[in-house]
Amino acid sequence: SHPTVYEPLTEQGAISLAVRLGLFPEGTPLACREIGDGNLNLVFRVVDQQTKKGIIVKQALPYAKVVGESWPLTLKRAVIESNALRTFASYVPQYVPKVYYSDESLAITVMEDLSHLQIARKGLIEGKTYPLLSQHIGEFIAKTSFYTSDFGMNQQEKKQLAQSFVNPELCKITEDLVFTDPFFNHETNNFEDELRDDVEALWNDDKLRLEVAKLKRKFLTEGDALIHGDLHTGSIFASDEETKIIDPEFAFYGPFGFDIGQFFANLLLNALSRPEQQQEPLFAHIDKTWDVFATIFSDLWRTHNVEPYAKTEGLLEDVLHHTFIDAIGFAGCEVIRRTIGLAHVADLDGIEDKEERLQAKRYALRLGRSLILQRETLSSTKEIRSLFAQTV
Ligand code: ADP
Ligand code: MG
Ligand code: MG
Ligand code: MG
Structure with missing residues (x-):
């Protein structure tokens, strides 16, 4: 039966x-x-x-x-x-x-069945680098977001498509767990007692709170494209040759920068768990993700755009500029919530030595805060290295 x-x-x-x-x-x-x-x-x-x-x-x-x-x-x-x-x-x-x-x-x-591949978070924790990971993720985000946006598809059909991806309950999880609870004394938060002073400083940081509120507003209101919505390294299967993205149950019409930011954040969380001399491949992945995304998105914009304003001088640059700033801000929120919020990552929680683990988490909180507060001052992903170095 x-x-x-x-x-x-x-x-x-x-x-x-x-x-x-x-x-x-x-x-x-x-x-x-x-x-x-x-x-x-x-x-x-x-x-x-x-x-x-x-x-x-x-x-x-x-x-x-x-x-x-x-x-x-x-x-x-x-x-x-x-x-x-x-x-x-x-x-x-x-x-x-x-x-x-x-x-x-x-x-x-x-x-x-993708069992011949490995969940990227697990491999990254083992020290793997996955040479093609950022090339593939950058292309995935560029093509799916361009083609589902008002620039890449019929704008009337886009509205119908967006309607079929209205996803209020899963979006609420992100609104609460990524953008709200970690920045308040909320019962869903989960962190070691030793971090309480650092966490309370975050909760009392009015400058930070305003910037997080702006980022949350973007997540709530900007329906640029069909985004994955949960693109952390646990949603990616990888090998040295292949990359496959799974688990898009949080998908909805959201801001262009969100998936990029979540992916950046999870690379940075892994970098925080590694010795300094093994961090560079993760920064290089961040650079490459952005470069590939911007290159493919720009190319599609010039060749496949359906919007009459597409050729207007400066519009593409404006879209990319804001996508970049938002991605850096979203990355900061994700780094913080994975450190003190409900859902942690094995990259940090798996650091065996307690003092090292607490130190990595303190760095994570500072890095997240810097990403959020300084997002408009970064002119390229390369500068994330110095932001990171100032933090740790
Ligand atoms: P959830 O939404 O509960 O997080 P996921 O889609 O992330 O579920 O899948 C949970 C786990 O199941 C993955 O981490 C992976 O180990 C396994 N899994 C999911 N999809 C596949 C697949 N297509 N092939 C092989 N294993 C998979
Ligand atoms: Mg899972
Ligand atoms: Mg899931
Ligand atoms: Mg999952």
Whole structure:
């Protein structure tokens, strides 16, 4: 019997689904394991025991389990995720898993198994550098954001597309956890007692609060393009040759600079966890991401623009300038929230020596603050190195 009303899948249920969809030849000996991290979603890997070829079944749960509590969370995010993967695939199929099937009522996405790759955060923590990572991420963001914007697609159709990605509950998570709670004495925050003085200084910093409020307003109001919305290094599978972006359940029409900023921040959080002589490849990734993004975006702007004002002297430069400043500011918010907010990163939490870990987190708070306050004074990503050096 095939459920059509929502219920959480079991491992056996995931196997049945794969068979019913004809994803394996009849009679294939299949095994299945749930491999998700268990916060928001179930992720099953169904694998042919002989060839070891697999598929992935991701299912949204109707709640989010966080620190022992749970809050209800819309299943519609599964539709957002599968539709975002399909939309991205129409521009950059090389950078997303193929979607084989999706079912709205079961909140399921069946997709390509990427187990031959590694989650970039894990590899970066092991000291890997992934030489093509920034080339690929820069191209992914440039193409998906240009082509889904009012410059790259029919502006009436864009409004329809934006409507299909209205994602209030997932956006609220970002509004709260990235832009609000870490800057107030809020119960969702999570940090070591030893950091309390540094954190309280942040909470009492009126200059900082105003700039974060401006950045939050941008996130709330600016619908430039279809963005991924959760583009940290845990949403990226990588190898030396390949890059694949997963987990776009937070996708919505948001500001151009947001994904770039989140990606920058997670590279910087990794840099903070490394010895100084191993940090340069991360700064180089930041430079390259921006350079590739700006180059491809500018090229598409000149060759594929649908907006009559496109050729107006100075408009492209204005868009890039503000995207850059916003990205740096968003990066600062992300660095801070990953240090003292609800959801941490293994890059920092995994530093074994307690004093080193606390020191890295203090640096992270200072770096985040500098990125936010000095974002309008940076003229290129290269200057992030000196900002970083002043902080640590
Ligand atoms: P969540 O939204 O719960 O964070 P993710 O989509 O990030 O879920 O997936 C959680 C984990 O499941 C990933 O870190 C990865 O280990 C595994 N996973 C997800 N998608 C795939 C895939 N297409 N191929 C292989 N493993 C995957
Ligand atoms: Mg996860
Ligand atoms: Mg997710
Ligand atoms: Mg994830």
